Amino acid sequence: MSFVNIFNHQIEIKRKKGMRSLRLSVKADGRIVLSVGRVYPLFLIKNFLQTKQAWLEDSLVKIKTRNSLFSLKHTALEITKYKKQTKVLVEERLKYFNQFYNFQYNRIAVRNQSSRWGSCSSKKNLNFNYRLCLLPQDLADMVIVHELCHLQEMNHSKAFWVQVAKTIPSYKILEKKLKKI
Ligand SMILES: [Zn+2]
Known part of the structure; x- marks a missing residue:
């Protein structure tokens, strides 16, 4: 060899x-x-x-x-580190995109969840996967804007995607990439 x-x-x-x-x-x-x-x-x-x-x-x-x-399984130490990084990233990017949307949200939580990237509750709380900071920036933004737009539209209707497209016009490609990860 x-x-x-x-x-x-x-x-x-x-x-x-x-x-x-x-x-x-x-x-x-x-x-x-x-x-x-x-x-x-x-x-x-x-x-x-x-x-x-x-x-x-x-x-x-x-x-x-x-x-x-x-x-791969992360150690407790790694999870703590990524949670912190994701929290900083999410807060910063939410602030950035919400300058445009101006939606109201309550609590932001970063969780150790095994399959979902994020979720939005009916109480307007936003949850994100701690692994978000490991994604390429465009995909992390995609997750953040997706959950942000659920504050307005709690479904995946046409109206929801219209909101998403306002800040991420290439959302179709990015959502497809996310599903493959
Ligand atoms: Zn969704």
Whole structure:
């Protein structure tokens, strides 16, 4: 087994007999593996990898996000740290988006919940998952605006999405991404 270093990442080169194409993959544990034929020259491997930076960074972020969000267990210490970070993030972004909406809300709580990103109660309390601070900014904003707009529309009606779209026009793409995490 040999390695190539590129864009600050170590890539494992697996030489396979009879392999005719290159196959680059990012494993669940974050290892990057390139499978390639036995005699495929190193300079061509490097050329190939040069074209893959965007894909690679993207795949690594996805895996990191997924691992740290719902499959990996956090220690009590980590949970406390992320709860604090999420609280700061949520308060700041709610304030920012609510300059536009001007909705009324009561308590903001950050919770250790395993499947939901956020919720809004009929008493106008907002709850958020402590993992929110681990999401990319655009997805965290999506969750925050989603719950904020539930203060006005307690459903997912057309009127609700109209409110959401006022500050996040690309909400459809972002909601789809969130569901995949
Ligand atoms: Zn909702």
